[in-house]
Amino acid sequence: MAGAKVTVGNVEIVSLLDTPMEFPWAAFFPNNRQQDFDPYKDRYPGSYAGDGKFRTYAHCYALRSDGKTVLVDTGIGPGMGGRLLEEMNSKGVPPDSVDIVIFTHLHPDHVGWNRTADNAPTFSNARYWIPQGDWDFFTKPEVVSQNPHIGAAVLPLKEDGLIDLFSGEKAITPELTTYPTPGHTPGHTSIMVSSAGERAIITGDLAHHPAQVDHTEWRPGVDSDPAQAVETRSKVFDQLEADGLLTVFCHFPDPGFGKLVRLEGKRVWQAL
DSSP, rough: OOOSSEEEEEEEEEEEEEEEEHHHHHHHHHSHHHHHHGGGTOGGGGGGTTTEEEEEEEEEEEEETTTTTEOOOOOOGGGGOOOOOHHHHTTTTTGGGOSSEEHHHHHHHGSSSOOOTTTSSSSSOEEEEEEEEHHHHHHHHHHHTOOHHIIIIIHHHHHHTTTEEEEEEEEEETTTEEOOOTSSSSOOOEEEEEEEEEEEEEOTSSOOGGGGGTTOOOTTOOOSSSHHHHHHHHHHHHHHHHHTEEETTTSSSSSSSEEEEEEEEEEEEEEE
């Protein structure tokens, strides 16, 4: 099994587990029966809780590239038992070393550590990159009112003048590029890593359970555009399998590093 760090060319990727989470199957995958996932239990035991619930993980990733430290997402936060800051310090990525925070999307388990207890930016030396599509959607007054985490953890960053909005494919560093993967949210974005002839992708919430790499049509109830999410997932996973890229899943068992391969007629996520 891979440790907490991998290298892709000259880029170091550090896995940071904020916290594991558990949900009732029916609440998270309302269009599936729990029994649909049973055949995958032996292959992916880390995605099953002992009490019959679905287990997922709130991961963030620190990328060191071209002299910069880029943090992908900020987890679920302290109110839900998150331990991101402890993880960062123990793995040699102190919060004040972060130059850029980039969000795959603006759901609450991806923006939770944006602010300190006294409402200051947690990553005091960083700019915060937000997908334009998510900003446009989540900052609508009627959406903010239903998503209190936006007002608490996202809008204050604008007041502090720390936000950079982006869309499409945009270079973060010469080795890191944003890659639009919409459907889970309007602006959902993955991060492509390309360095010294090697490549990888950080997929955000393209999938929440490893069985979805085989059944791309299985979708969680939190996808904002289910049809687009399925289309995106299918297209991207087909390409990742064909290219053999290192694939990083924010919600898969720790540390989230693996590849999509074909075994016994099924596409599976093979952890490093």
